[in-house]
Every structure is written in C-alpha cells, then in structure tokens.
Amino acid sequence: MVVGADGRDMRAVHIVDSGAPEDVLEIRDVPRPEPGPGEVRLAVQACALQHADVFARTGHPEIEDEFPKRPGTEMAGVVDAVGDGVDDWTPGDRVNVYHHVSCGECEFCERGEQTMCPHDRKFGSDFPGGLAEYVAVPADNLEAVPAGVDMETAAAWPSSFTTAWRMLVSGGGLQPSESALILGASGGVGHAALQLADRIGAEVYATTSADWKAEQAAEWAEDVIDYTQEPFDERVVELTDGRGVDLVADHVGQETWQRSIDSLATGGRMVICGATSGADPDIDIRSVYQRHRRILGTPMGNRRDFRAAGRLIARGEVAPVIDRVLPLDRVAEGHRAIENREVFGKVVVTPGA
Numbered sequence: 001m002v003v004g005a006d007g008r009d010m011r012a013v014h015i016v017d018s019g020a021p022e023d024v025l026e027i028r029d030v031p032r033p034e035p036g037p038g039e040v041r042l043a044v045q046a047c048a049l050q051h052a053d054v055f056a057r058t059g060h061p062e063i064e065d066e067f068p069k070r071p072g073t074e075m076a077g078v079v080d081a082v083g084d085g086v087d088d089w090t091p092g093d094r095v096n097v098y099h100h101v102s103c104g105e106c107e108f109c110e111r112g113e114q115t116m117c118p119h120d121r122k123f124g125s126d127f128p129g130g131l132a133e134y135v136a137v138p139a140d141n142l143e144a145v146p147a148g149v150d151m152e153t154a155a156a157w158p159s160s161f162t163t164a165w166r167m168l169v170s171g172g173g174l175q176p177s178e179s180a181l182i183l184g185a186s187g188g189v190g191h192a193a194l195q196l197a198d199r200i201g202a203e204v205y206a207t208t209s210a211d212w213k214a215e216q217a218a219e220w221a222e223d224v225i226d227y228t229q230e231p232f233d234e235r236v237v238e239l240t241d242g243r244g245v246d247l248v249a250d251h252v253g254q255e256t257w258q259r260s261i262d263s264l265a266t267g268g269r270m271v272i273c274g275a276t277s278g279a280d281p282d283i284d285i286r287s288v289y290q291r292h293r294r295i296l297g298t299p300m301g302n303r304r305d306f307r308a309a310g311r312l313i314a315r316g317e318v319a320p321v322i323d324r325v326l327p328l329d330r331v332a333e334g335h336r337a338i339e340n341r342e343v344f345g346k347v348v349v350t351p352g353a
Helices: 051-058 151-156 158-171 188-200 211-217 232-239 257-262 301-314 329-338
Strands: 010-015 025-031 040-048 073-083 095-096 134-136 143-145 180-181 205-207 223-226 245-250 264-272 294-297 322-327 348-351
Touching: 010 329, 025 151, 025 223, 025 329, 040 051, 040 151, 051 158, 051 329, 073 151, 073 158, 095 151, 151 232, 151 322, 151 348, 158 188, 158 245, 158 264, 158 301, 180 264, 188 205, 188 301, 223 232, 232 257, 245 257, 257 264, 257 294, 322 329, 329 348
Parallel strands: 180 205, 180 245, 205 223, 245 264, 264 294, 322 348
Antiparallel strands: 010 025, 040 073, 040 134, 040 348, 073 095, 095 143
16 A cells, blocks of 8 residues: 555554553554555444454563554445455445455465465554554455444454354354353453354353343353352353353463363363463363363454354344444543453444544
8 A cells, every 4th residue: 555645644543552551542643545456445434442452552472562553453434445456346335344364375265264374464463453544455355334234333243253153153063952151251252152152043151250241141141150250160060960061162261271171061172262361271181082072273264254244244143242332532441441341242443433
C-alpha cells in the first residue's frame, strides 16, 4: 500500500509501550493509506477487541515487543477505494475480513490450510490493524456482509467463531450424540464454542467465574461450573455419572490442562487454541495414553472454517454476544474490561463514530 498519497490524515490507535491501557494506548493522526495493486481501502465501521490486543500491550512470549503497534484483527467496513487489478469489489460494498494472509503457494496453502502456512501473517500484528478510520487490506481477504447482519456483529465473529468452528467441528469432530466442556465460556472464543456446541446438539457443560456470567452461559449449557468455587474436573465427572465428556475445549492452558484431561471420558479429546494462563503445564502422561485420550492443536481456522461459521451467522443460528460498543477514544476502557474479566462476549470499537 502507498501511505498518505492523497495527503489526508486519519485517526488510528497505537500501542506505544507495555503498560496500563490509559498510559500506552494513543490515538494518533496518521496518513490515510492508499490501496496498492490487489488491495482495497476500507472505511472501518467496527473493530472487535481480542485478548491478543491485551497481550500486545502487556507482553506475551509469542508477540514481539516492538512499538508502536496498530492493533485490530477483527474488522468490518465499507469499501472506500480499490487498487489496480481489483474487479470483484466496488466502493460502497459492505465487507468483513478473513484475518490471515498466507503465501498461497506452499503445501499447506495448496491444501487450503492457510493458518498452517509458514508465511502466515495477521492484521493487527504483522499488518496495521482495524483500530483506525481506514485500513488497506488484500481484496482476496474480503467477504461480503449479508444485508441482515449489522456491522458490529460482522466485526465481532470472524476470529472467535472461526476458531471455535475449528476446535469443535473441523478439528474436534463433535457429534450431536456427544458431550462437551467449554472452558472460559464468557470469552470471545469460549462463548462462540458454547453456542456452536449447543447448535450441534451436544450435551454442553461450561466453566466461568461469576454468577452473572453463569446466568448468560446457561442459555446454551446444561450446567455451568464456577471454577473459582470447586474443581471443575471433579464436578464434570459427577455430572456425567463418572464418565467424563467426549470433548474439552481449552484455551486457558497451564492452569487447566490436567483438570481438562481428567474431565475427559475414555477415548475423549481435548482441543486447544491458546494458553492465556501460560504454556508450561505439569501433566500426568499416563492420564492421556492409558485412557486412549487425544490432545489436538486447533488454533484459528482456515478459509473454509471462516465461511462455514459465517453462514451460520448470516442465518441467525448463532451470533456473537456484544458486551459493549465503544468509540475509538474509549478503546482503553475496552482493554481494561477484558483484562479485568468484566466482559461476556465481545467488545466492539467503532472507529468511524
């Protein structure tokens, strides 16, 4: 992309250092990008916050501490301008963005597994993200937003529901006759997995940490366990008459791994997409192989997963819960709410408001 070719500025959020959101999130006037060949420029109408945005600010082993950063992975907007060679999109089109850019040539890309590509890159980390009034993105990454879907919803589902689809469906193979335990059911991926497991027809259990979150999660779960009050693995075994569940969706990591494994039935599988509590768990290996259990890495999802989840959103069969919608100048409030676990579902920022 060519930056600032027309001399016009825009507002964009930048993380300028590690620290408290009020101290290190700055809204700067920067040149508005011009789309290069094969790109479009979006007027961003909504951008959802993620735990990855918090990690980018607070530090994480898998995120480089290089500043400034312009975050924002999940976004939706209106095509504002198109670059050379773009024929499928025109100004005024309502779109959201598949958030991974792969090489298109390696063995994984040839299989349609974009997130396995060794050259895989993401908006908000490798490219400037959507917490800005405008952003330039490859036209190939766009999907049309159906007429019945508002732009806040269009921004809130892509990463969380695509990842949850990968965990439960294309990765985990969850069936209607099975049971599932969803950890952290109030988070972005957690509440998406909760809805998808219920929609599949599985018997669903969930964990969360507060009564008000449990009340919301109960819409999709048979039982909701407060993991701060009792060991969730013991409660799951009790609820299933000693059997355990067929699938555990775990994005928590270090703090929950052994309890997640111990929640599984014989032959069950644990699907994992993250490690928000740390990446070095102590586990009893015998609890895996002696019970024929499997552990599957299911981070993110490919373009097929993205489109499959999107079809459910378009039909209204599932929908992201939007906890709050904030203007760009209150982005620090959204960061703080996620960091303090005060959110059920997604926080959406509206840069153009």
